[in-house]
Each structure stands twice: as structure tokens, then as C-alpha cells.
Amino acid sequence: MDSEDDMHDANDVESLDDDFYSGETEDAAPMDYYSDFVEDDDADDYYDDGDDSGSLECRRSEQSFTVLKESDIQERQEDDINRVAGVLSISRVSASILLRHYNWSVSKVHDAWFADEDQVRKTVGLLEKPVVQHSNINELTCGICFETYPRAKIETASCGHPYCISCWEGYLSTSINDGPGCLMLRCPDPSCGAAIGQDMINLLVSDEDKEKYNRYLLRSYIEDNKKTKWCPAPGCEYAVAFDAGSANYDVSCLCSYSFCWNCIEEAHRPVDCGTVAKWIIKNCAESENMNWILANSKPCPKCKRPIEKNQGCMHMTCHPPCKFEFCWLCLGAWSDHGERTGGFYACNRYETAKQEGVYDETEKRREMAKNSLERYTHYYERWASNQTSRQKALSDLHQMQTVHIEKLSDAQCQPESQLKFITEAWLQIVECRRVLKWTYAYGYYLPEHEQAKKQFFEYLQGEAESGLERLHQCAEKELQLFLNEDGPSSEFNDFRTKLAGLTSVTRNYFENLVRALENGLADVDTNGANSSKATSSKNAAGSSKGKGGRGKGTSRGSSRATDDNLWACEHCTYANAKSATTCHMCNLPRR
Amino acid sequence: MANSNLPRRIIKETQRLLSEPAPGISASPSEDNMRYFNVMILGPTQSPYEGGVFKLELFLPEEYPMAAPKVRFLTKIYHPNIDKLGRICLDILKDKWSPALQIRTVLLSIQALLSAPNPDDPLSENIAKHWKSNEAEAVETAKEWTRLYASGA
Numbered sequence: 033m034d035s036e037d038d039m040h041d042a043n044d045v046e047s048l049d050d051d052f053y054s055g056e057t058e059d060a061a062p063m064d065y066y067s068d069f070v071e072d073d074d075a076d077d078y079y080d081d082g083d084d085s086g087s088l089e090c091r092r093s094e095q096s097f098t099v100l101k102e103s104d105i106q107e108r109q110e111d112d113i114n115r116v117a118g119v120l121s122i123s124r125v126s127a128s129i130l131l132r133h134y135n136w137s138v139s140k141v142h143d144a145w146f147a148d149e150d151q152v153r154k155t156v157g158l159l160e161k162p163v164v165q166h167s168n169i170n171e172l173t174c175g176i177c178f179e180t181y182p183r184a185k186i187e188t189a190s191c192g193h194p195y196c197i198s199c200w201e202g203y204l205s206t207s208i209n210d211g212p213g214c215l216m217l218r219c220p221d222p223s224c225g226a227a228i229g230q231d232m233i234n235l236l237v238s239d240e241d242k243e244k245y246n247r248y249l250l251r252s253y254i255e256d257n258k259k260t261k262w263c264p265a266p267g268c269e270y271a272v273a274f275d276a277g278s279a280n281y282d283v284s285c286l287c288s289y290s291f292c293w294n295c296i297e298e299a300h301r302p303v304d305c306g307t308v309a310k311w312i313i314k315n316c317a318e319s320e321n322m323n324w325i326l327a328n329s330k331p332c333p334k335c336k337r338p339i340e341k342n343q344g345c346m347h348m349t350c351h352p353p354c355k356f357e358f359c360w361l362c363l364g365a366w367s368d369h370g371e372r373t374g375g376f377y378a379c380n381r382y383e384t385a386k387q388e389g390v391y392d393e394t395e396k397r398r399e400m401a402k403n404s405l406e407r408y409t410h411y412y413e414r415w416a417s418n419q420t421s422r423q424k425a426l427s428d429l430h431q432m433q434t435v436h437i438e439k440l441s442d443a444q445c446q447p448e449s450q451l452k453f454i455t456e457a458w459l460q461i462v463e464c465r466r467v468l469k470w471t472y473a474y475g476y477y478l479p480e481h482e483q484a485k486k487q488f489f490e491y492l493q494g495e496a497e498s499g500l501e502r503l504h505q506c507a508e509k510e511l512q513l514f515l516n517e518d519g520p521s522s523e524f525n526d527f528r529t530k531l532a533g534l535t536s537v538t539r540n541y542f543e544n545l546v547r548a549l550e551n552g553l554a555d556v557d558t559n560g561a562n563s564s565k566a567t568s569s570k571n572a573a574g575s576s577k578g579k580g581g582r583g584k585g586t587s588r589g590s591s592r593a594t595d596d597n598l599w600a601c602e603h604c605t606y607a608n609a610k611s612a613t614t615c616h617m618c619n620l621p622r623r
Numbered sequence: 624m625a626n627s628n629l630p631r632r633i634i635k636e637t638q639r640l641l642s643e644p645a646p647g648i649s650a651s652p653s654e655d656n657m658r659y660f661n662v663m664i665l666g667p668t669q670s671p672y673e674g675g676v677f678k679l680e681l682f683l684p685e686e687y688p689m690a691a692p693k694v695r696f697l698t699k700i701y702h703p704n705i706d707k708l709g710r711i712c713l714d715i716l717k718d719k720w721s722p723a724l725q726i727r728t729v730l731l732s733i734q735a736l737l738s739a740p741n742p743d744d745p746l747s748e749n750i751a752k753h754w755k756s757n758e759a760e761a762v763e764t765a766k767e768w769t770r771l772y773a774s775g776a
């Protein structure tokens with residue numbers, strides 16, 4: 033029942049949260065779940081001050097970016113133009129020309145203008161008075177077509193150089209159709225240089241060209257501005273404004289795509305941009321060798337029949353009668369992976385996998401003579417599998433939100449608000465798959481000789497990964513049972529408790545992992561005793577794996593325990609202080 | 624006929640080119656296409672091209688004057704900004720074109736380019752390299768080519 037109450041709390045927080053951020057999310061697309069996720073996170077931290085775990089994510093609680101819809105962009109642009117026009121006492125058209133010249137930086141415009149107004153006017157082409165005077169002439173000759181026209185058929189920019197309306201139209205239209213350079217157009221006279229602003233455009237070109245010009249102007253505000261970028265997701269029309277000085281480069285767009293502000297690759301926290309760039313180049317170089325890894329089927333390690341991976345979690349079960357359960361990544365028996373057996377999740381470790389000779393399992397692997405390629409293959413396969421798994425989880429999440437939640441709500445006679453824990457679980461899975469994926473790029477570049485760091489890293493990664501596998505499996509397979517039922521099930525509440533607990537536990541594991549990597553594993557010394565102990569017992573467990581690996585006394589909880597003042601939670605294995613009666617991680621009571 | 628609806632601007636430019644030719648430059652429209660000009664530029668004095676007579680062709684595209692004229696050397700010339708097909712690297716023939724420029728200004732600019740080759744913005748890599756590494760020798764080659772190909776025969 034504790035968790036029931038938690039659920040209500042979470043919903044309350046959610047509604048507060050909606051008010052708090054109302055401006056940004058109102059018109060969000062239906063695929064808005066990712067931003068909900070981020071904001072939920074924020075809200076938890078924001079309102080959770082009483083809880084000491086709330087401070088863990090303080091960095092995330094300050095959103096360092098704003099997603100801009102087209103109307104927001106227009107508004108910001110207008111505001112900047114009005115500001116400059118007001119401060120410099122110039123027309124809005126002139127202010128727009130100035131801002132474009134100084135890449136939409138209001139402060140740069142102000143600085144330059146007040147340092148040397150004359151110079152700025154000259155450079156940008158803002159004339160104070162015409163350079164050509166037409167003293168009372170009824171007729172003027174166009175400088176382009178050489179025809180003579182009555183004064184009314186002639187237009188001039190601020191400089192006074194006369195061109196007929198149809199030549200102006202040709203001149204402006206040619207430039208607009210040539211690209212964004214039209215935003216910096218000057219008078220046709222080569223010796224002149226007077227800027228042509230939007231007033232001339234509005235006066236002289238077709239509606240179609242006006243629209244094109246407006247688009248270029250809007251795009252320029254995002255593209256030439258150092259503080260804003262377009263969301264790189266295909267087809268997405270939102271932009272993101274980033275607060276200078278923020279250390280966290282991950283931004284998530286309203287379209288659900290998250291990317292790195294700094295390098296525009298997909299979001300890769302906690303791994304740095306340099307590692308990501310190296311990794312992507314490496315992947316390109318090796319792509320021919322790696323194609324087979326992306327194949328979706330492998331032979332069952334026991335019966336050798338091919339089995340296709342069509343689920344997100346790594347727990348595979350071969351077809352009957354074989355029914356062998358194995359890990360997709362290392363092809364080892366799944367019984368060696370679960371906490372229930374007291375085994376350890378160690379298939380993230382390259383060395384372990386190699387020692388066990390699982391690389392002999394497929395012909396392809398046998399061909400891989402070169403050790404370096406084999407090592408890369410290990411990391412690449414895990415990186416790519418998590419990527420695929422994340423894609424699958426994203427589509428499962430979508431399916432959940434659009435179809436299953438509603439059905440489940442009917443079948444289990446529960447309001448949809450009470451099923452939020454399912455969406456939260458899937459959001460957690462999606463985010464964790466992303467983080468886990470990038471930790472494999474990190475692991476690949478972690479120097480071999482930094483043994484302590486490597487062990488600490490692999491320990492944290494293994495903990496996080498096994499947590500995630502349990503969560504993913506629960507959300508994927510156990511939920512399926514309820515989806516197939518027509519009426520309420522007495523086990524549904526237990527399922528709720530389990531899934532919500534796993535979600536929270538997994539989140540904690542990943543927060544630990546992210547924090548450690550962002551610290552460059554600097555805690556390895558202070559945690560040295562803890563981690564080396566954990567790793568050594570892990571190795572012991574690993575070596576006995578071949579002999580069945582069942583019934584060993586080393587439970588994960590006790591391996592983490594550095595002294596007798598801790599107890600390991602039955603549900604999530606978290607090591608709690610002896611004084612606690614409920615688990616700090618999953619909130620379930622001690623048994 | 625292509626010539627029947629020739630813009631008045633082209634007619635006026637042509638008339639002026641014929642009646643007040645720029646010094647050292649002649650340009651006359653072809654008889655069957657008034658947009659096609661046969662051009663001759665005399666090599667400027669004190670340049671490696673002095674004494675040479677250089678033939679060019681100039682064509683005014685449909686979009687002229689919104690688009691630049693197309694100009695090409697027909698006479699072989701050793702010059703860092705002119706390639707072996709006679710194409711010319713000149714800003715006003717590309718992005719710096721303005722409809723307020725004219726055939727006359729274009730040809731005067733080309734004449735000026737002969738007086739002041741610019742190996743830093745080359746069209747012909749090899750000639751530019753030659754120009755920068757050994758200018759005296761490159762100038763000699765240019766003079767030699769002028770004698771060989773542009774002697775006005």
C-alpha cells in the first residue's frame with residue numbers, strides 16, 4: 033500500500049509540474065513522452081527536498097535549455113529587433129539588418145554601435161542620407177534597363193540610386209531565389225553598398241518570394257545565432273536555445289529526440305563528445321566487418337538452431353523442445369546472469385567472456401584472428417544491441433501509450449492514472465538503454481592498464497546492466513501476461529509493486545554509473561576497498577560458473593556489504609543500513 | 624527571331640560599345656545573334672601581354688542583366704586566373720555580379736586583370752604556382768605565349 037500512496041504523490045507532482053512548465057509543453061506533439069520524462073525527473077528532484085536522495089540529481093533539476101516552436105522563435109526575434117530599435121533609436125528594418133550582421137547578438141550590436149556608430153553604419157550599409165539627389169525631376173532613368181520612367185514608377189533604397197519597379201523585382205527575386213544571401217543584399221550599384229531591408233522586399237516582390245525571405249530571416253535567427261540550434265531529428269521543426277555555461281550538454285526536444293548540444297550527435301551522457309566522435313569514426317571504419325553483428329539471429333548455443341531476437345531484453349529462450357535460456361550478448365546460460373541464482377552479471381566484461389571461450393560459438397568469431405578486432409567486436413556488439421533494444425523499447429512505449437494502457441485499464445478495472453508506473457518503467461528503460469549503450473564506447477577507450485578504474489567501471493556497469501535486464505524483462509514479458517487477460521487479476525498489484533520497485537532501483541544504479549563516469553571514475557580510490565572486494569568475489573563466482581553456478585552462497589547483497597552493519601534487500605539486492613526496516617532503494621519492507 | 628524582342632538595355636549597350644569604344648577594347652555583336660559578341664582586347668602596356676591581340680567571346684544569357692554575361696578567352700593565354708579553356712576567374716562574373724554593371728565594365732575588368740594577375744586566387748593551379756615560385760620566369764612564359772598565340776595574325 034505504500035507504493036499506492038507513492039503513486040498518488042507522483043501524480044500530484046505531475047500536475048504541479050504541468051503548471052510549473054505550462055508555457056513550454058501546451059502544444060507539444062503526441063510523441064511528447066520524452067520531455068514528460070525529463071520534466072518528471074525534474075519535478076521529483078524539485079519537490080523531493082526532504083528526501084536525501086533528492087540531491088543526487090541536482091544538476092539535472094536546472095533545465096539548461098528551452099525548446100522553441102516557430103511562434104517562440106518569431107517572438108524572440110521580434111523582441112530582439114524591438115530592443116535594438118529602441119535602444120539605438122533606429123527603424124525596426126535597420127535594427128534587423130544590424131542584428132543579422134552581428135549574428136543576432138544584441139550585445140554585440142550595442143557594443144559596436146556605441147564604440148563607433150559611423151563605422152558600423154558604413155560596414156553594414158545603413159546610410160543616414162541619400163548619396164544621390166534627384167532635384168525635382170519628373171522622370172528618372174532606371175540604372176538597370178536604361179528606360180526612362182515617371183517618378184512614381186521608380187524606387188530607391190536609402191541611397192537614392194534609381195531603378196524601375198520591374199528591375200527591382202527582378203533583382204530582389206533573383207537574390208531571394210539564390211539563397212539566404214538575400215538577407216545581406218545591397219543596392220545594385222557596385223559603388224554603393226546601401227543595405228536592402230525587409231521594407232523594400234515587402235514593397236517590391238511577389239508573395240511567394242516574401243514568404244521565402246521570411247523563412248530565411250527566421251532560419252538565420254537560429255542558424256547564425258550562437259545560442260540556438262535546430263533539432264537535428266529528421267522532419268523536426270523545433271529549435272533549442274541553450275544557456276551558456278551549463279555543463280550538461282544533453283538536450284531533449286519536444287519531438288522526443290535527445291541530442292548533444294555541443295556535437296549534435298544523439299545524446300551521449302555520460303560519455304564525452306570526443307569519445308563519441310572517435311567511436312563513430314571507428315564504427316564507420318569497421319562497418320564492413322561489423323555488418324554480421326547487426327543481424328538479428330544467432331544459433332542457440334545448445335541446439336545450434338537459429339533463434340531470432342524480437343524482444344528488447346537480452347534474455348533469450350530457444351524454441352521447444354530445446355528451450356535453452358541464454359544471454360543474447362555472451363551466449364552464456366541465463367541462469368548465470370540472474371540474481372536469484374546468486375550468479376553475477378558479468379557479460380559486460382570483455383575478459384570474462386573471452387576466458388569462457390564463448391567466442392568459439394560462431395564461425396564468424398573464429399575467423400576473427402586479430403585480438404584487437406575481437407576486443408572491438410565485444411564492445412561494438414553491446415553498443416549496437418543496446419541501440420536496437422532502445423529502438424524496440426521506444427516503439428513498445430509508444431504502443432503502451434496508444435493501445436495497451438487503455439485496454440489494461442478496462443481489464444484490470446483501474447483508472448489510467450493508476451497505470452502510470454508502466455509508462456514510467458518504459459521511459460526508464462529507454463533512457464537506461466541509451467546510457468548503457470554509450471558506456472560501451474566509454475569502456476572501449478578506457479585504458480587497459482588502468483586496472484582499478486576498469487574494474488570499478490565494469491562493476492558499476494554490470495550492476496546497472498543486470499538491473500536494467502530485470503526491469504526490461506519484467507516490463508516486457510511479465511506485463512504480457514496481464515495484456516492477454518480479459519478480467520482483473522489478483523496478481524496485478526504485486527506486479528505493480530515489482531515493476532515500480534525495479535524502475536526505481538534501476539534508476540538508482542544508472543545514476544550511480546552516470547555520476548561515476550562523469551567524475552572520470554575519480555572515486556575509484558575512496559571506493560577502492562568496496563569495489564575490489566566486490567570484483568574479487570565476482571571473479572570467484574565467475575570461475576565457478578562453468579560448473580553450473582547454482583546455489584553459491586555469495587548473494588549480490590553480501591558481496592556489496594563491506595561490514596556487518598548492512599543488510600541486502602531481497603527484492604533489489606541493495607545494501608541497506610542495519611537500522612533501516614524498509615529498503616532505501618525500492619521501499620519494500622525487510623524480510 | 625531571337626533578336627526581334629531584344630531588351631532595350633542590350634540595344635543601348637551595343638550602340639554605345641560601337642559608338643564610344645573603350646580604349647584597347649572592341650566588341651561587336653554577331654550578325655545572326657545579337658546576344659553573342661566577338662570581343663578583342665589589346666594586351667595592356669607594361670604587361671607580359673603587351674603587343675598581343677586577345678580574342679574573346681561574350682554571351683548575354685536570357686536572364687541578363689539579372690545574371691552575368693558569359694565570357695571566355697578564345698586566344699591561348701598564360702595567366703594564373705585564366706584556365707586552358709579560356710575561362711576567367713573574376714568575382715564580378717560570379718557572386719559579385721550586379722545588374723547595374725555592363726558589358727563595358729566587364730571587359731574593362733578583364734583588361735585590368737591582364738595588367739594585374741592575381742596568383743593568390745588562381746584558376747590554373749600550375750600557372751599560379753609558377754607565378755609565385757618564380758615570377759620572372761612565369762612572366763617570360765606569358766610573353767612567349769603572347770608572341771606565339773596572340774601576335775594578331
Ligand SMILES: [Zn+2]
Nearest residue numbers: 191193219224
Ligand atoms: Zn545605391
Ligand SMILES: [Zn+2]
Nearest residue numbers: 174177196199
Ligand atoms: Zn528598369
Ligand SMILES: [Zn+2]
Nearest residue numbers: 263268285287
Ligand atoms: Zn525535435
Ligand SMILES: [Zn+2]
Nearest residue numbers: 292294295305
Ligand atoms: Zn556531444
